Amino acid sequence: MKTIKKIICLFIVFFTGITISNASTQTFDRQQLNNYGVNKKWNINSNNLSNVLNTYKVDASEKIYDYSDILTDEEEKELYDKINKFISKTNIDMVLVSVDLPYYSDKTNEDFAADFYDYNDFGIDFKNYSGVLLLRNTYEKDPYFNIYTFGDAQLYFSYNRLERTLDYIYSDFHSGYYYDGIDTFINRMTSYYNSGIPNEMKGYKVNEDGYLYKIYRVPFIPVILISGIITLISTLIMVHKNKMVFTAKKATEYLDKSTINYTNKQDNFITSHTSSYVMSSSSGGSGGGSSHSSGGSSGVGHSSGGGRHG
Amino acid sequence: MSKREAVLDNKCPNCGATLAFDPKIGKWSCKYCDGVFTLEELQKHNNASSVKNNANENKDDVDISHVSYHCNNCGAEIIADEQTAATFCVYCGNTAILKSKLSNKFAPNRIIPFKTEKKQAIEAFKKLAKGKPLVPKDFVSEKNIEKIRGIYIPFWLYDIKVEGNLDCDAQKISTWTVGNTHYTKTSIYKLYRAGSMEFYGVPVDGSTRFANDIMNTIEPFRYEDLTEYNHAYLSGFYAEKYDVNSDTAFEDAKKRSLESAKEIMMNDSLGYTSKVVTQNTLSPSITKTEYILLPVWMVNVKYKNEMYLFAMNGQTGEFVGNIPLDKTKAVVYGIITFVISVLICILVSYLIFLGGGY
Structure with a gap:
């Protein structure tokens, strides 16, 4: 049995070696001795070991991993310069991956992207492992692309911003103008970074494990408003206590109730009408913002856009 | 001469x-x-x-x-x-x-002799600050009382019969929901009321020297103590004669009894969402008028060069009057209330935040 497994493993390694050697990207072996090539603090155990082993080990400084050969060497060089400019300006890592990966659900793409990012040395200075990864899956049956964010990049590139970016680059990607699409992507990311963390993400922070969490912020306007009303009412009650003198408007206390005598007392029903309306079942357009991180096999959080097929 | x-x-x-x-x-x-x-x-x-x-x-x-x-x-x-x-x-x-x-x-036809003494009025004044946070600290001191007099004040007492019709347009509105359809049913009614009711002893202050509102506020007097008038009851007290005649004073009693009669007739049927009076022929008639003297302690208070008037019902001991506001206290209490409210609101919002809502 063991020998069969070894043969299969060797076959996989050999086969992937051939595939990869066609691309311009260098890959390395993962071995137990060097913590399977994972430099980050992630705990490698029996649950995620196969994920680690199935993830290409690459040189994180290359930034562009074009397994599907969608860019020419020249384009790669230009984009590489632009990416480095983005990184040095923002301190957020940027990774481009093209791969031909068969899949049944979008989750497969997401898992691939998260593992690729997590099990290589991406993330600048490892603080929050902040970075953004653009994945192009050129799988012939259903081409797919999406943007994944890690660490503090989740704050800058909110779901809504990622969705807008995906819309911007859709036509270029769909038509195969990858250089233009990726160029637009880098420009969008740069300008989003320049405009700062969007309001929708201002109530969030990223914890040590890369998950978004909500931070408590004092809702000043409601607090001031409610306190103001309470103060006004209590002051009015106190002021009112000092005013004791009132003009009498009624004489009810002098009424002898036994003398109330009706000679006519009728409640006549005249007409009635019923109106109705159908309440709309949707509770208004929801923004669709997913302000929570998903967990990768490493146990670390990341966020993503909605993804596009095409 | x-x-x-x-x-x-x-x-x-x-x-x-x-x-x-x-x-x-x-x-x-x-x-x-x-x-x-x-x-x-x-x-x-x-x-x-x-x-x-x-x-x-x-x-x-x-x-x-x-x-x-x-x-x-x-x-x-x-x-x-x-x-x-x-x-x-x-x-x-x-x-x-x-x-x-x-x-x-x-x-006067009858009189209610004083049942309370001067010292009770002084005590009542001194207790005035109880439960009222904005009374100036040194206001209720006995030394501020300039003058305190027991006065028999002339009152007109009317027995009034109110009679007539009161018609209303009324609506009942009910709402309910079936599935996601919301229904509103509006039923329209006409209410007819005709009848009468009697008020006994509606008092009106017969002296222009005493403000009507302060006399209204020390009401009611218990009429079971009304006794045949005798000059001797006045010894040791002040007394006034009326300078508002019965016809003029009746206007006030009329307004009050009409308002009450209208309210009683309108509210005798419940369950309506709104009512609008369409016809009101209620009118009062006097069945008996009496001229009486009622005992009142009038307390004049001087505080920071302003005069304040208080009155105590000489029969029941009801003590009334408007008290000046301590504005400094009002501001201080306002600030304290505001700060406490802010802290409570923040705590509540934080608890809601922890609870996962918000």
Whole structure:
């Protein structure tokens, strides 16, 4: 049995070696001795070991991993310069991956992207492992692309911003103008970074494990408003206590109730009408913002856009 | 030339000293010889209580505007303005009951004698700050009381029958939901009411010198203590005669009884969402008018050069009056309330945040 497994493993390694050697990207072996090539603090155990082993080990400084050969060497060089400019300006890592990966659900793409990012040395200075990864899956049956964010990049590139970016680059990607699409992507990311963390993400922070969490912020306007009303009412009650003198408007206390005598007392029903309306079942357009991180096999959080097929 | 009119005083049958009505025991007591007298005992002697002095002489239209009064004790002129009906001689302190202002058309039908004493009014004033956070700290001090007088105030009492129709347009609105359809049913009704009701003893202050609102606020008086009028009850107190005649005073009682009658008739059927009066023919008629004197302690307070008026119901002890505001306290309490509210609101919002909402 063991020998069969070894043969299969060797076959996989050999086969992937051939595939990869066609691309311009260098890959390395993962071995137990060097913590399977994972430099980050992630705990490698029996649950995620196969994920680690199935993830290409690459040189994180290359930034562009074009397994599907969608860019020419020249384009790669230009984009590489632009990416480095983005990184040095923002301190957020940027990774481009093209791969031909068969899949049944979008989750497969997401898992691939998260593992690729997590099990290589991406993330600048490892603080929050902040970075953004653009994945192009050129799988012939259903081409797919999406943007994944890690660490503090989740704050800058909110779901809504990622969705807008995906819309911007859709036509270029769909038509195969990858250089233009990726160029637009880098420009969008740069300008989003320049405009700062969007309001929708201002109530969030990223914890040590890369998950978004909500931070408590004092809702000043409601607090001031409610306190103001309470103060006004209590002051009015106190002021009112000092005013004791009132003009009498009624004489009810002098009424002898036994003398109330009706000679006519009728409640006549005249007409009635019923109106109705159908309440709309949707509770208004929801923004669709997913302000929570998903967990990768490493146990670390990341966020993503909605993804596009095409 | 002014005409001299009789002044009554009330002397102790034993020693001849001034005899005052004692609200505590409801009798007349002499401070000098400790004699205590009931009305029957007093009436055996010739003083303010006597049958002769209380008899109505049926002299119509006595012109009392040019009348002078002289103290029975020392002969000095009694200083009294037109409304004053009972006072004291400023020279000797003797009781001075100005008979002509309490006779004929000014003769009261009945009186509620004082049941409370001066010191009770002072105590009530001193307790005024209780439960009222914005009373200036040194306001309720006895030393601020400038003047405190027990006064019999003239009141008109009306028995009123209100009769007529009251018609309303009324609506009942009910709402319910089936599935995601919301229904609103509006039912329209016409309400017809015709009938009558009677009010007994609606009081109206008959003196312009006392503000109606403060007199309204010390209501109600318990009429079971109303007793036949006798001048002797006034000894030891001030008294006023009316200067608002019955017809004028009735306007106030009319308004109040009509408002009450309308409210009673409108509210006798429940369950309507709204009612609009379409016809109101309710009208009051007087079934009985009485002129009475009611006991009131008037307390004049001077605080920081401003005058404040308080009144205590001389029968029930109800003490009323508007108290000045301590603005500094108001600001301080306002700030404290605001700060506490802010802290509580923040705590609540934080708890909601922890609970996962918000």
